[in-house]
Amino acid sequence: MNVLILILSVIIYASFGPINLVYILFSSLTSFFVAKYTKEKNRKLIFILAVAINLLILVFFKICSHSKFIGTPVENIIVPIGISYYTLQIISYLVDVYKKKYEPQKSLIKYLMYVIYIPYLIIGPINRYDDISESLYAKKHWDTSRILYGILRTLWGLFKKFVIAGRISMIISVITGNTSEYVGAYALFAMLLYSIQIYADFSGGIDMVIGVSKMFGIDVKENFNSPYLAESIKEFWRRWHIGLSSWLKDYVYIPLGGNRKGKIRTKINLIITFVVSGLWHGANYILWGLFNGILVAFSKNKTTKWKTLNRIINYLIISILWAFFIWPTTTEALQMIGSVFTTFNYGALFSNLLNFNLDIANIVVLIISVILLIIVDCKKDKLDEKVKNMQVDTKILLIGILGIIILVFGIYGIGFNVNEFIYSKF
Amino acid sequence: MKKTIKTIKILFIILVLIIIFVLVNKLLSPKYMENLVEGSMIAEYYDEEKNHEVIFIGDCEVYANFSPMVMYEQEGISSYVRGTSQQLVWQSYGILKETLKYETPKVVVFNVNSLRYSEPVSEAYNRLTLDKMKWSKEKVEMINASMTKDETFISYVFPILRYHSRFSELNKEDFEYMFKEKKNTFNGFLINKKVKPAGNLPTKKVLPDYNFSENCIKYLDKMTQICKDNNIKLVLIKAPSLYPYWYDEYNNQIIQYAEKNNLDFYNLKEVADLVGIDYEKDTYDGGLHLNLTGATKLSTYFSKILKENYDLKDYRKDESVNKIYQEKLKLYKQAIKD
Numbered sequence: 001m002n003v004l005i006l007i008l009s010v011i012i013y014a015s016f017g018p019i020n021l022v023y024i025l026f027s028s029l030t031s032f033f034v035a036k037y038t039k040e041k042n043r044k045l046i047f048i049l050a051v052a053i054n055l056l057i058l059v060f061f062k063i064c065s066h067s068k069f070i071g072t073p074v075e076n077i078i079v080p081i082g083i084s085y086y087t088l089q090i091i092s093y094l095v096d097v098y099k100k101k102y103e104p105q106k107s108l109i110k111y112l113m114y115v116i117y118i119p120y121l122i123i124g125p126i127n128r129y130d131d132i133s134e135s136l137y138a139k140k141h142w143d144t145s146r147i148l149y150g151i152l153r154t155l156w157g158l159f160k161k162f163v164i165a166g167r168i169s170m171i172i173s174v175i176t177g178n179t180s181e182y183v184g185a186y187a188l189f190a191m192l193l194y195s196i197q198i199y200a201d202f203s204g205g206i207d208m209v210i211g212v213s214k215m216f217g218i219d220v221k222e223n224f225n226s227p228y229l230a231e232s233i234k235e236f237w238r239r240w241h242i243g244l245s246s247w248l249k250d251y252v253y254i255p256l257g258g259n260r261k262g263k264i265r266t267k268i269n270l271i272i273t274f275v276v277s278g279l280w281h282g283a284n285y286i287l288w289g290l291f292n293g294i295l296v297a298f299s300k301n302k303t304t305k306w307k308t309l310n311r312i313i314n315y316l317i318i319s320i321l322w323a324f325f326i327w328p329t330t331t332e333a334l335q336m337i338g339s340v341f342t343t344f345n346y347g348a349l350f351s352n353l354l355n356f357n358l359d360i361a362n363i364v365v366l367i368i369s370v371i372l373l374i375i376v377d378c379k380k381d382k383l384d385e386k387v388k389n390m391q392v393d394t395k396i397l398l399i400g401i402l403g404i405i406i407l408v409f410g411i412y413g414i415g416f417n418v419n420e421f422i423y424s425k426f
Numbered sequence: 427m428k429k430t431i432k433t434i435k436i437l438f439i440i441l442v443l444i445i446i447f448v449l450v451n452k453l454l455s456p457k458y459m460e461n462l463v464e465g466s467m468i469a470e471y472y473d474e475e476k477n478h479e480v481i482f483i484g485d486c487e488v489y490a491n492f493s494p495m496v497m498y499e500q501e502g503i504s505s506y507v508r509g510t511s512q513q514l515v516w517q518s519y520g521i522l523k524e525t526l527k528y529e530t531p532k533v534v535v536f537n538v539n540s541l542r543y544s545e546p547v548s549e550a551y552n553r554l555t556l557d558k559m560k561w562s563k564e565k566v567e568m569i570n571a572s573m574t575k576d577e578t579f580i581s582y583v584f585p586i587l588r589y590h591s592r593f594s595e596l597n598k599e600d601f602e603y604m605f606k607e608k609k610n611t612f613n614g615f616l617i618n619k620k621v622k623p624a625g626n627l628p629t630k631k632v633l634p635d636y637n638f639s640e641n642c643i644k645y646l647d648k649m650t651q652i653c654k655d656n657n658i659k660l661v662l663i664k665a666p667s668l669y670p671y672w673y674d675e676y677n678n679q680i681i682q683y684a685e686k687n688n689l690d691f692y693n694l695k696e697v698a699d700l701v702g703i704d705y706e707k708d709t710y711d712g713g714l715h716l717n718l719t720g721a722t723k724l725s726t727y728f729s730k731i732l733k734e735n736y737d738l739k740d741y742r743k744d745e746s747v748n749k750i751y752q753e754k755l756k757l758y759k760q761a762i763k764d
Contacts, residue, residue: 361594393436400443404450408590414549414576 001140002113005216009118016081023080027054028115031090035097035104047098051091058087063283082121084280084426088247089115093129095251102130110137119212123205123423125223125243135219143217148395149388150214155402156376157207158410161421164373165201166411167366168193170357176326179336184343186352187336191319194326196370198422199227202241205421226377228318231310233295236318244280248273267297281426288324288333295321325422365409447586454592455585457603458558463610464489464511468521469558470609471508476529477747479738480505482614483522483649484537485513487665490715492535494613495758496725498751501733502740507614512551515540515645520568521555522649526656527562533736534653535661538680538691539672541646544639546574556582612758617718619762624705624713627669636675643683650687659736662691666698666724668705668713692731694724701727718762 014021034050061079093114097104105111113136114129115121175182175190182190206223213220223243230236237245256269271293278289295317304310320340323333358366376383390398458465467489480503482488489509497503508521522534546552552572559565569582581588592600610616638646653660662684664672672695684691694701701723705713708720716724732738741747 359594393432393439396436397439397443400439400446404443404447407586408450408454408593410590413581413588413590 001216002137003109006109006113006116009113009116009121012118013081013116013121017078019078020080020082023057023083024086024116027057027087027090028112029108030054031094031115032105032108032111035094036106043098047094051094054087054090054094058083059279062279081424085121085124085126086115088126088244088251088280089129092126092247092251096129105129105133113137117218119209120220123202123209123421125206125209125221125241126247127221127243128247131221132219135217138217140217144392145388145395146217147215148392148399150211150216151399152211152387152395152402153214154208154211155399155406157204157209157211158406159369159402160200160204160207160373162406162410162412164366164369165197165204165422166416167358167362167369168197168200170411170416172197172326174356179327179332183336183339183345185340185346185349187323188320188340189349190326191323191336191340192316194322195228195315195319196373198322198325199224200373201421202423205423226380228315229311229377230314231307232314233292233299233317236314237292237296244277248277248280252276270297284328284330285324287330288321291321369409451584451586452604453596453600454589455557456553456589456592457599457607458554459603459608459610460599462554463616465554465557466607467611467614467616468508468510468555469560469607470611471506471525471528471614472560474506474613475747475750477741477750478504478506478529478613479532479741480535480732480736481522481525481531481533482507482509482535482537483513483518483525484509484535484665485540486511486715487539487667488535488537489611489614489616490618490710490717491665491721491724492728493615493718493721493725495615495751495755496722497729497732498741499755500726501729501738502742503729503732503738504741504747504751505613505732507611509537509614510555512543512547513540513555514543514547514572515642515649516571517555517568519645519648519652520564520571522652524559524562524564526652530656531658532738533659533661533732534649535663535732536649537665538646538662538676539664539667541638541642541680542670542676544641546572549574549577552577553588557585612754612761615721617761618710618715619718620710621707621717622710622712623707624668624709627713630671633673636673636679638676638679646683650689660689661736662689663728664691664693664695665716666695666701666703666720667715668709670714690735692728694728697727 010021013024030050030053034046038046061077061083064077064079096102105114110133114127114133117136120127172190172194175186203224210220210222221243223241225239225242227236227239230239253269253273256272257265258269259266261269271290274289274293274296275286276289277292278285278287281288304313320337323337324330327333327336354360354363387395387398456462456465464486480497482492482505486509489507492505492507494503494505494507497505508525510517510521513521518536518540522536525531552569552574556565556569556572559568569579573579578587650660662680664677664680672693677693680691680693683689698705703716703720703723708716708723710717741751
């Protein structure tokens with residue numbers, strides 16, 4: 001079964017373009033052999049070299065993705081799919097083996113499975129070898145209840161992606177399509193909505209990864225913990241893209257000194273970590289990382305004693321920072337953020353609400369779906385446990401209902417291009 | 427026992443879900459009963475008595491221009507028009523094949539206008555032809571031959587995949603015709619009484635290539651062959667229409683093809699004056715299609731050609747068939763009067 005999963009993963013991955021395989025095999029093979037065969041002599045140097053080579057390949061592609069290269073030959077360089085995810089996995093593996101946290105994997109097939117396992121290769125999450133290896137390599141067996149849970153989790157991800165994120169993307173595409181007219185209130189509206197879109201899109205994708213993996217009996221770690229319930233930006237980053245955040249903490253922030261070298265160094269380390277996070281997203285996002293770093297470094301855990309108010313303020317800040325994801329260049333993003341504070345066209349926005357590609361029925365569907373998303377997020381752990389323990393027949397019923405809801409209310413088909421995940425480009 | 431009850435419960439839930447899925451598919455699919463009625467024409471044929479000696483196959487130029495009711499009244503010809511909007515030649519072939527499963531007419535009249543289209547043109551038109559067609563080997567072949575770039579076969583199997591976004595535009599028609607259908611044509615003829623005189627037509631473009639594609643000829647060959655195999659006379663026609671332009675180069679190719687394959691070809695566009703077509707009064711869309719008066723004139727004219735040349739029976743003398751037609755004629759006359 002494990003070999004079959006690996007073969008399927010390779011076939012699917014190669015279908016995106018055989019060149020992708022060249023890069024991933026290079027990184028996989030070098031890291032596998034370095035980890036397995038390096039003796040004590042020159043160990044440090046060889047491991048540093050292996051990490052550096054992988055890192056340089058990643059940085060090269062990240063720099064190539066900068067908007068200033070649009071229209072140049074660099075633009076045509078094909079960035080290997082999933083490079084941001086598998087490179088970090090490989091680096092964490094190399095560092096952990098070097099630190100003798102665990103023994104290196106002896107089987108190349110098993111190691112390749114860790115790197116190339118297709119569900120998390122496209123949009124993450126970033127998995128640590130010691131977190132996933134046990135279930136990844138375990139003997140697979142049939143468990144109807146677990147498989148049905150996996151299907152349900154996958155469908156919930158599809159619901160978020162196609163019913164919520166797809167719908168919002170239709171509104172945002174109108175606003176971003178006319179940057180001279182849609183400024184001020186429109187820009188803020190786009191930012192507030194984009195917060196939901198990127199969450200529904202990314203976490204929806206992760207739900208699918210977790211769900212599909214569950215069907216195979218593989219336990220992929222959660223990547224989100226109801227992030228918009230965070231009361232501060234610090235807390236937000238503990239709940240958002242947990243795989244990346246914890247990777248950065250362990251392999252950037254702590255090696256830089258973490259909080260062990262005084263208050264000023266702690267703040268600098270935090271800012272550097274977030275700049276690295278920005279760079280991981282692409283050269284366009286360095287400023288976004290810097291702003292987040294400054295906010296995290298200088299913010300308190302909670303700002304007021306009112307939970308809801310804290311959450312609203314936090315949501316607003318996070319939303320404004322997503323501007324760097326909405327508009328294609330840093331300059332445009334900064335202009336749009338600026339316009340929020342200088343152009344007060346809220347009346348025009350409200351009178352124009354029905355002119356953003358969605359009619360009333362679709363807006364109602366969106367509102368109900370978002371409310372459902374909030375409820376599920378608030379009761380996440382309880383609900384998850386409840387669903388896991390449901391009878392098989394109840395799970396089948398839920399699968400059927402959710403499936404039909406997605407088929408009816410999802411945004412897909414001719415004329416819609418919402419199949420790509422936002423985070424698959426990183 | 428407990429296990430059996432559990433299994434029954436699961437099967438029951440699955441059954442309920444399938445029923446819901448089928449109902450949702452039905453609800454969201456366009457009904458083509460009050461709006462876009464062109465989409466319902468293909469299915470009307472299935473409920474008909476299969477007693478036709480002449481079958482018309484082709485695009486809108488057949489269902490708008492030829493009235494079987496007039497041809498019956500004039501010459502006693504029993505005919506049916508299996509025309510659909512922008513019916514492409516591979517669709518015509520599929521429809522002909524499907525028709526032959528139900529009956530073997532003496533004459534098949536094919537309007538050659540669609541030969542100008544060498545590849546799938548429009549998803550919307552594909553749907554009008556294919557959505558309501560019964561599932562058969564022919565339908566599968568037609569879908570595969572007709573799909574445009576963005577279309578998927580599965581969306582024809584499960585219409586919800588194509589029409590799910592209609593949930594926000596459902597209207598009375600969708601509920602009223604969820605389980606029933608009504609006839610919008612008379613033996614495939616769609617009445618249109620509007621008058622829009624022919625006006626300024628687009629300039630005639632010079633085309634880079636006037637040759638019909640190999641693909642089109644391949645399907646025309648198949649139609650010729652299947653008619654030959656079934657001892658059916660295939661008659662090629664070009665219905666009168668001012669636009670899109672029917673180039674001389676097109677016409678010459680058809681003449682040559684007809685000669686080579688021993689087929690009859692009638693360019694009815696060339697005899698429009700003889701037929702008595704007045705493009706000021708006899709068209710509903712400025713010269714593209716004939717309206718009721720134009721179709722009546724053309725049907726009268728063409729029924730004579732059919733009667734004189736193809737040894738057709740006068741069904742007015744056949745009591746059982748005549749009874750059916752008389753009932754239809756009563757309704758037809760009411761419809762053209764309203």
